[in-house]
Amino acid sequence: MRRKRAEIATDPVAFEAFYRRHVDALTRFLARRVDDPHTVADLVAEVFVAVLDSAHTYRAELGTEIAWLYGVARKTLSAERRRAYKQYQLTGRVSGRRTLDIDDIAELEQRIDAERRARQAFEAMAELPEGERAVLELVVIDQLTVTEAALALGIRQGAAKVRLHRARKKLQNLPFVMSGASE
Amino acid sequence: MKYEEQLLMELKAEITDRVERRRRLTHRLYAGGAAVLVAAAAAFAVPMLTGTERPAYAVTKNTDGTVRVEINEFKDADQLERDLAAAGIKADITYVPAGKQCKAGRGQTGGTALGGEPGSGASWMRDGGVEIDPRRIGADRTLVLEFAGDHQETAETKERPLLWRLTGSLIVGQVAPCTVIDDSSWEAGGGS
Numbered sequence: 001m002r003r004k005r006a007e008i009a010t011d012p013v014a015f016e017a018f019y020r021r022h023v024d025a026l027t028r029f030l031a032r033r034v035d036d037p038h039t040v041a042d043l044v045a046e047v048f049v050a051v052l053d054s055a056h057t058y059r060a061e062l063g064t065e066i067a068w069l070y071g072v073a074r075k076t077l078s079a080e081r082r083r084a085y086k087q088y089q090l091t092g093r094v095s096g097r098r099t100l101d102i103d104d105i106a107e108l109e110q111r112i113d114a115e116r117r118a119r120q121a122f123e124a125m126a127e128l129p130e131g132e133r134a135v136l137e138l139v140v141i142d143q144l145t146v147t148e149a150a151l152a153l154g155i156r157q158g159a160a161k162v163r164l165h166r167a168r169k170k171l172q173n174l175p176f177v178m179s180g181a182s183e
Numbered sequence: 184m185k186y187e188e189q190l191l192m193e194l195k196a197e198i199t200d201r202v203e204r205r206r207r208l209t210h211r212l213y214a215g216g217a218a219v220l221v222a223a224a225a226a227f228a229v230p231m232l233t234g235t236e237r238p239a240y241a242v243t244k245n246t247d248g249t250v251r252v253e254i255n256e257f258k259d260a261d262q263l264e265r266d267l268a269a270a271g272i273k274a275d276i277t278y279v280p281a282g283k284q285c286k287a288g289r290g291q292t293g294g295t296a297l298g299g300e301p302g303s304g305a306s307w308m309r310d311g312g313v314e315i316d317p318r319r320i321g322a323d324r325t326l327v328l329e330f331a332g333d334h335q336e337t338a339e340t341k342e343r344p345l346l347w348r349l350t351g352s353l354i355v356g357q358v359a360p361c362t363v364i365d366d367s368s369w370e371a372g373g374g375s
Binding site: 009010011012015016019020023041044045048049052056099100101103104 | 185186187189190191193194195197198199201202253
């Protein structure tokens with residue numbers, strides 16, 4: 001696991017492989033939560049910088065890379081929301097504002113549009129307590145397994161199951177829980 | 184998407200930057216270590232981890248019986264000593280500002296405190312942290328670690344020959360408190 005950490009954060013080739021494996025899923029993860037192309041692009045950059053900063057927290061034996069990455073993304077996103085979209089700066093060379101050309105924006109908007117239903121689902125889930133909503137989000141909308149969701153949130157698998165069960169019970173009359181799962 | 188490729192390039196450059204920063208610091212440290220070696224100790228500049236929202240340090244036990252310390256901020260030395268004691272390590276930790284050092288002769292030295300390779304002393308640097316083997320310290324000895332400088336690179340620290348330096352010694356019996364004195368090797372050109 002130490003090796004793994006060293007690789008992602010210190011070896012550009014290993015990082016590139018990691019980046020290419022996950023950049024698409026991460027972009028969609030963020031497009032489900034934010035509807036502005038520039039902010040989505042900035043957040044993708046910020047999450048990957050956070051990956052470099054927190055590569056030491058990744059443990060291969062605990063679960064999948066994507067679950068860990070979504071955990072990092074959730075933390076980045078909540079930090080971003082605390083800043084309330086104020087100006088921020090990234091460290092080092094990775095500049096704060098992505099330069100997007102027309103094609104970039106069009107493609108990002110397409111992805112954001114594709115995730116429209118998921119964003120509607122988020123709105124419907126807004127009433128749930130934070131802990132339950134977080135598990136439901138990751139399982140139903142981001143398609144993680146319960147084990148992976150627990151890893152992403154840093155909670156026990158049992159606790160995740162209980163929260164998911166409660167959330168589903170509260171929402172069982174709402175149709176979006178089923179339809180929100182399909183992309 | 185074009186911006187994805189651009190971002191990947193920037194991130195890879197950032198990784199290369201970070202690795203280079205660490206390598207440069209480690210080199211300086213070996214270059215500046217000789218004077219301290221005379222005082223029966225070894226000096227190392229330690230590559231620091233960047234980041235702001237982490238605890239000052241973390242102590243973890245490895246499965247092979249060694250203990251790993253990752254230091255993010257030069258503070259809470261007393262608490263670190265207590266945590267190390269709980270992990271079976273008698274240690275004396277001191278943080279002093281850049282340009283300063285503890286006056287040599289804090290006690291009778293015995294054994295290699297700090298080695299360049301894992302297992303070559305009671306402690307060594309690995310992967311941005313210090314690893315300690317409690318079995319290499321000895322019942323009557325204290326592992327004395329003195330950190331000088333700053334934990335994080337800033338515009339100001341870039342002008343200096345060293346970012347930080349770790350001096351280690353094994354002291355038999357009583358350890359005298361640190362008397363802070365000037366350290367000329369911090370002056371530009373003096374230490375590297």
